[in-house]
Structures are given as C-alpha cells and as structure tokens.
Amino acid sequence: MRVVAKFGGTSLGNGERVNRAADSIAAAVEQGHEVGVVASAMGSTTDFLLDAITFEADDADEAEIVSMGERTSVRMLKAALSARGVDSVFLEPGAEDWPVITDEHGEVDVEATRTRAQAVAEAYLAKGIVPVMTGFLAQDHAGNITTLGRGGSDTTAVMLGKYMNADEVVIVTDVEGVMTGDPRVVEGARNVGEITVDELRNLSFRGAEVVAPSALSYKAADMNVRVVHYQHGDLLTGGTRIEGQFENLIDLREGRLSCITVAGRAIRNTPGVLAQLTTALADADLNVDAVSSGLDSVTFYVDADLAQEAETVLHDTVVGSDTLSSVTVEDDIAVIRVTGGEIPNQPGILRQIINPLSDQHITLHDVITSATSIAVFVDWDDREEALRTVQQEF
Missing domain, CATH: 3.30.2130.10 (VC0802-like)
Structure with missing residues (x-):
C-alpha cells in the first residue's frame, strides 16, 4: 500500500516525538508499504519565527524565514529514519525534484505539481525510499519560496497523496480524530470512526481544527484519509476515516x-x-x-x-x-x-x-x-x- 503521512507540529514537538514518528514510519516500511512523509515545523517554531520578525520584511524574505521550521523538521526526521536503517531523503523548495509549484498568483499550478509529484513517486516511493517533504511550503516557477497558507501542511499531504496515487493519507496530529464534541468543553466526547468530507468541511469552517478545509478539496473518492493521534504509534490503523469527495x-x-x-x-x-x-x-x-x-x-x-x-x-x-x-x-x-x-x-x-x-x-x-x-x-x-x-x- 502507498501511504502519505503528515506529521503536525505537535507530533514533532520534541526529540521523543520525532523518535515516535520515525518508529511508526519504519514499522510501516518494514511491513512492505511505500511511505511518503510531509512534515510541519516542530512545535511552535513557525510562530516563534514570525514573532521574531519585528521589522518590515517583504513577502519573499518572510517566506524564507518561516521556511526554516519545516526545513529543520525534514532533516530531523530523515536523520531519525536513517538511524533506523530506513532509506530516506529530505525534499524542500529549491531541490531539483521538489514537487509543489505555484503560479504567479500564489495558487497551486496543478499540472506542474501533478507531473512533479508523480516523478517523486517513481524516483523514491516505487523504489522503497521514503521522501520526507516540507509541508506548507512551495516554490514558484522562478524558484522563489512561497507558502500554501493556513493549514498548508494538511494541503500538501492530501494534494501529494492524490497526485502520487496514494492509497491513503494519514494526518498525524494531537487529537484522537474527529470527536463528537470538544472534549475540553463537553463530557463524554468520543471519537467518530467515520465522517464524510462534506460533514468535516462544514465543521472545519466553523471552528473544528482537525483537517484544514483547503486540504479536503484535494481528496479523491478512491483515496482514504485518516486522522490519528501521534501517541497511537501505528500509521495504518485507528483514528477517524474521512469518506467521499466533493462533487461540484x-x-x-x-x-x-x-x-x-x-x-x-x-x-x-x-x-x-x-x-x-x-x-x-x-x-x-x-x-x-x-x-x-x-x-x-x-x-x-x-x-x-x-x-x-x-x-x-x-x-x-x-x-x-x-x-x-x-x-x-x-x-x-x-x-x-x-x-x-x-x-x-x-x-x-x-x-x-x-x-x-x-x-x-x-x-x-x-x-x-x-x-x-x-x-x-x-x-x-x-x-x-x-x-x-x-x-x-x-
């Protein structure tokens, strides 16, 4: 099975959690699955970097600065995988085979991204190599770093999962999946085993922070998307399964x-x-x-x-x-x-x-x-x- 796993900032918040993420990836690879990884910035790194910009920075400089969070994460994860004997490589904007391309308006260039994502799948996934890719970041046709906006790492994962013909995209985060209610507010909140993409999109736009709404637009009907807690430790089971796709x-x-x-x-x-x-x-x-x-x-x-x-x-x-x-x-x-x-x-x-x-x-x-x-x-x-x-x- 071909899987794209996205690890959110909380799931990479410290060395122990990076090790936990690497263990889950290594276990899936050992079982014979093809795994691609999308990594967010560790913990609150992006917020820290943004808060540190106390001067007038243009968009290009700001993108370069905030990109350092994701760039650090992919290097950490790649090193942790190598320590476990997993053949892996990290990819970031500027790399020759970086897949996510935006146009002059900052929107995803679908054809260019699809072509490059398929090339990454053939070069790495099909050969048993784990590509560890920066979430949230993109580059334009001139090679400048751009970003995908709020929830961009989720968008990266689901989009690349679709264009790489993945069987499943797994969003690893700090919640058990989709819950019947906010457990911080209501008693007895429990995990919802399955939910449709339309239901989740409405919840996401009304405050539920599970999967970024922009990511759900890329979900294909024949591609599973699951949300699991980083403590679960198994990329292939548990959590909430998101069903269906948007119909226009x-x-x-x-x-x-x-x-x-x-x-x-x-x-x-x-x-x-x-x-x-x-x-x-x-x-x-x-x-x-x-x-x-x-x-x-x-x-x-x-x-x-x-x-x-x-x-x-x-x-x-x-x-x-x-x-x-x-x-x-x-x-x-x-x-x-x-x-x-x-x-x-x-x-x-x-x-x-x-x-x-x-x-x-x-x-x-x-x-x-x-x-x-x-x-x-x-x-x-x-x-x-x-x-x-x-x-x-x-």
Whole structure:
C-alpha cells in the first residue's frame, strides 16, 4: 500500500516525538508499504519565527524565514529514519525534484505539481525510499519560496497523496480524530470512526481544527484519509476515516416548495423558539428542506404537498406561544443549489451567482449558505431561466 503521512507540529514537538514518528514510519516500511512523509515545523517554531520578525520584511524574505521550521523538521526526521536503517531523503523548495509549484498568483499550478509529484513517486516511493517533504511550503516557477497558507501542511499531504496515487493519507496530529464534541468543553466526547468530507468541511469552517478545509478539496473518492493521534504509534490503523469527495454540482430541486414564515418580535431574545417549532413539525412527521432566520422571524421551506399540514401545525404552536405572533405561507418556490468543495475559497462567489440573476430581473426569495453549498430560492416560474443563468457562470 502507498501511504502519505503528515506529521503536525505537535507530533514533532520534541526529540521523543520525532523518535515516535520515525518508529511508526519504519514499522510501516518494514511491513512492505511505500511511505511518503510531509512534515510541519516542530512545535511552535513557525510562530516563534514570525514573532521574531519585528521589522518590515517583504513577502519573499518572510517566506524564507518561516521556511526554516519545516526545513529543520525534514532533516530531523530523515536523520531519525536513517538511524533506523530506513532509506530516506529530505525534499524542500529549491531541490531539483521538489514537487509543489505555484503560479504567479500564489495558487497551486496543478499540472506542474501533478507531473512533479508523480516523478517523486517513481524516483523514491516505487523504489522503497521514503521522501520526507516540507509541508506548507512551495516554490514558484522562478524558484522563489512561497507558502500554501493556513493549514498548508494538511494541503500538501492530501494534494501529494492524490497526485502520487496514494492509497491513503494519514494526518498525524494531537487529537484522537474527529470527536463528537470538544472534549475540553463537553463530557463524554468520543471519537467518530467515520465522517464524510462534506460533514468535516462544514465543521472545519466553523471552528473544528482537525483537517484544514483547503486540504479536503484535494481528496479523491478512491483515496482514504485518516486522522490519528501521534501517541497511537501505528500509521495504518485507528483514528477517524474521512469518506467521499466533493462533487461540484448545480442542482434544481424537482418539486415545488412552499415557504412558511413564523413571525414574533421576541424570537431573537427567546431561547428554544426554533426547537419549539421544529419539534412540532417533527412530531407531525413533516420533513423540512431548509430553514432560514431573521431578527423577528423563522422561515421553513417544505414540500408543497406538505404546506397546508405544516401551516396548521405551526399555527397551533403560534397560538399556544407568548413569543410568536403569526404564520404565513408563500407557494410556488423553487430552489437551485450550487455545491462544491472550492466554494469557500472563491472570493465573490455570492456576487457571481446573485448579480447575473439580478441582471435577468429574477427575484430572489432567499439565499442560504453553508461551507460547501449555496441555495438560491426563486419563483417557480423563473426556475429554468435561473438554472441556465447560474450554469453559465460555472
């Protein structure tokens, strides 16, 4: 099996942890696996270097300085592997066979990186040699050092895993994997054995520091990605497995929706209002397609065939509440959803969708966003023109 293992800063935080990392790599190699390694800067080295820059440094100089953290890590790991009799080599920007290339805008040059990553796989992995590569760092076509931004080492690992045709990418970090909740806050948090890439992307963009969102965009459907704790000691088992890949889709829901809005001037200051409304719908076995909220209202989108029953249920809740004042229904709504892993990384993506619809004089009833999708609600009669307009933009 071909594995790319990424070791985060905490997992390389001192000599003991470097030895633990080297032991796990050596064990996988001894079992006959091909292993490539991506290394972050040891501990808080990058923060230390950035804090030490108390003068006006340009981007090129800053990149050179912060690169020293990763450059040190790969040398440490390579030396530890050599001490265990593992044939290895370290790779960093400037090396003839360095794989990660960026263009003039600082974005990854996909074709150049794919070609060079495949060459590294053939030169080292296929021959049983462990390449230990700097995470986070890249170089442009002129040979200047560039960086991949926050979470760049995760991005390096998953991207190279994809382009090297790895069977699995293992993110070695200081958490047990994806947890049901933050163990520092909630009691009884436990490891989630499996999670989809869409679920994790949404969690990552909302504060869960497990795998960098930018890395997940590179995950292929046939490549496993796992997150394990550095104390686990085994690269090939345990942790949380991330399933699937992002699909870029523009989808028009087939059936009509109805929009049911519940108003109440004290909604925003009254805990439990949303739970009260959704519980009433759930008890009536009524499914909700989407929910949006304002300062004084909550809107539910439901299948048009369920609208009358849903309105009755919500009206009963309104009548029995001191917080809520009224419920109203608007029929013949259509929804178009744009889904894709790169959505959060595209500046102006909402404008790219909304402005063309406005130019066509298509009224928007609502726009609901998440980390991986944008849902646009329009009149049912405008649905086909709205779909064509959005498709033309993507």
